[in-house]
Amino acid sequence: NMDFASRVQRVEPSATLAISNLAAELEADGVDVVDLSVGEPDFDTPQNVKDAAEDALEAGETGYTPSNGIPELKEAIAAKLADDGLDHDTDEIIVTPGGKQALFEIFMSLIDDGDEVCLLDPAWVSYEAMVKMAGGSLARVDLSPHDFQLEPALDALGEAVSDDTEILVVNSPSNPTGAVYSDAALEGVRDLAVEHDITVISDEIYKEITYGVDQTSLGAIDGMADRTVTLNGFSKAYAMTGWRLGYFAGPEELIDQAGKLHSHSVSCAVNFVQHAGVEALENTDEAVVEMRDAFEERRDMLADLFADHGVDVPVGDGAFYMMLPVDDDDQAWCEGAIEDAHVATVPGSAFGTPGYARLSYAASKERLQEGVERLAEHGYL
Ligand code: PLP
Numbered sequence: 001n002m003d004f005a006s007r008v009q010r011v012e013p014s015a016t017l018a019i020s021n022l023a024a025e026l027e028a029d030g031v032d033v034v035d036l037s038v039g040e041p042d043f044d045t046p047q048n049v050k051d052a053a054e055d056a057l058e059a060g061e062t063g064y065t066p067s068n069g070i071p072e073l074k075e076a077i078a079a080k081l082a083d084d085g086l087d088h089d090t091d092e093i094i095v096t097p098g099g100k101q102a103l104f105e106i107f108m109s110l111i112d113d114g115d116e117v118c119l120l121d122p123a124w125v126s127y128e129a130m131v132k133m134a135g136g137s138l139a140r141v142d143l144s145p146h147d148f149q150l151e152p153a154l155d156a157l158g159e160a161v162s163d164d165t166e167i168l169v170v171n172s173p174s175n176p177t178g179a180v181y182s183d184a185a186l187e188g189v190r191d192l193a194v195e196h197d198i199t200v201i202s203d204e205i206y207k208e209i210t211y212g213v214d215q216t217s218l219g220a221i222d223g224m225a226d227r228t229v230t231l232n233g234f235s236k237a238y239a240m241t242g243w244r245l246g247y248f249a250g251p252e253e254l255i256d257q258a259g260k261l262h263s264h265s266v267s268c269a270v271n272f273v274q275h276a277g278v279e280a281l282e283n284t285d286e287a288v289v290e291m292r293d294a295f296e297e298r299r300d301m302l303a304d305l306f307a308d309h310g311v312d313v314p315v316g317d318g319a320f321y322m323m324l325p326v327d328d329d330d331q332a333w334c335e336g337a338i339e340d341a342h343v344a345t346v347p348g349s350a351f352g353t354p355g356y357a358r359l360s361y362a363a364s365k366e367r368l369q370e371g372v373e374r375l376a377e378h379g380y381l
Contacts, residue, residue: 010132014125016346019334023344034371036359037344039175041239041320043294046287049238052279056272065271067263068255069095069247073274076281077247084207085220086230088249094262095277097269099205099233099246104130106201106229106248107167109258111136115166120150120157122323122351122358124175124203139165144353147314148177148323150185154192161192167199168192170218173206176351176358177323178299178316180213186221193227202230205246206319208237208288211296213317226251236319237288238280245269245277295320298361298368305372309381323348323356326380330354333380341374 016037023033068074074090081088096102103126111117111134118139119127131138141160146152150172161168170189172181193200202218219228233246248258302322303315313322326333330347334357338344348356361368375381 007133007135011129014129014350016125016350018331019338019344019346022335022338026338026342031342033338033342033344034363034367034374035344036361036363036368036371037346038360038362039321040241040362041236041291042362042364043239043291045239045243046280046284048283048287049240049276049280053243053272053276056275061272061275063271065268065274067268068259069093069269070271070274070278072278073281076278077249080281081217081230081249084204084217086217086249087225089252092252092255093247093249094255094258095245095247095269095274096262097244097246097266099203099231099235100126101244101266102231102233102246102248103127103201103203105258105261106231106250106254107131107134107136108261109254110167110199110229116164117167117169118157118161118165118198119169119352120153120171120174122148122174122176122348122353122356123169124171125350127169127171128352136167140352142353143177143179144323144356148174148179148316150179150181151188154185154188157188158192161196161198163196165196165198167201169201169203171203171205172215172218173210173316173318174321175206175319176321176346176348177314178319178321179314180210180215180317183216183221186216186218186224189218190221190224194223198227200224200228202228204230204232205236207232209292209295209320210318211292211299215318229254234277234280237291238284239291240276240280243270243273243276245273295361298363298365301365302359302361302368302372305369306381309372309376311381320360320362322359322361323353324359325355326357328355330357333357337375337378337380341378341380343371343374343380
């Protein structure tokens with residue numbers, strides 16, 4: 001009889017589990033499931049990145065590295081951040097096994113029991129879980145009445161935050177909506193952050209995946225450099241989900257504190273994977289553009305297919321997700337869609353916004369077409 005800690009008991013198992021369990025059961029029975037539920041590129045990692053990892057392995061890069069990352073990678077990251085208008089020395093960066101670990105270290109370093117964290121809904125599922133594990137409380141702003149844009153929701157954000165708010169999380173381009181927030185929206189965030197002395201976490205993991213627009217880094221907005229923590233990772237832009245590589249950058253005091261958590265838990269990110277990360281940052285622009293172009297074509301095709309069925313989907317300019325408006329009981333809709341039409345999606349309620357299903361268009365055009373046809377055939381559109 002183990003006595004479990006409240007920090008894990010506060011957290012619910014992921015609402016996406018029900019769907020992936022159903023999908024796995026169906027697939028085990030030989031059913032062909034169109035899986036639009038996964039948040040990862042359907043591309044393989046670019047060859048030059050794989051080669052760099054192999055070379056590093058061959059060269060014996062298999063031991064521990066400095067806890068916060070190898071100097072070459074931290075320098076490449078600092079150069080990338082400088083391109084984005086962010087000025088960080090290498091001692092203001094921690095390299096982590098994935099962006100998720102970066103977020104975990106940031107939250108655990110900044111949140112005390114009862115500290116208020118503000119999320120923009122719909123928000124990626126793990127923010128809420130991590131905040132709760134860290135002991136924080138949540139304030140939430142619903143962007144769904146505003147087509148998932150932040151600029152028209154700034155008044156609502158202004159009402160949600162106060163001097164009690166410690167942290168605001170901004171994720172643009174957004175998972176699950178694909179929305180890219182305008183510079184005016186980011187300036188609105190700045191005004192509120194300064195007014196209420198809020199630290200802003202900028203999750204830029206989809207920054208490299210935008211269509212016809214550029215995403216400004218929040219920390220590059222005038223007045224935000226000292227109050228922004230920027231995180232990014234290699235999973236999405238470079239199709240490296242299974243490599244587990246990410247990083248965050250922020251004020252040196254934060255890096256000192258978070259570095260304790262980092263060194264006493266993960267020690268360091270995988271050695272040869274960090275070397276592959278240097279190659280990804282320095283020599284992989286072409287592959288990134290190719291994948292981005294493919295995602296853009298699929299986004300347009302998918303939106304057109306839904307429009308053909310009379311469904312108007314708010315289409316974002318980044319990431320590879322769409323929120324399809326469905327019944328109020330989105331959980332039942334998603335379970336039905338997978339059981340009847342064999343199409344897997346994620347209920348919007350998992351992201352704090354019922355009434356929608358999140359679709360990932362990181363799938364081939366054929367599979368996307370098949371998915372829409374099946375949904376229509378079974379009366380889900
Ligand atoms: N942030 C967002 C918004 C994400 O969607 C994800 C992955 O799904 C992550 C962070 C973390 O990704 P990773 O841990 O693979 O770097």
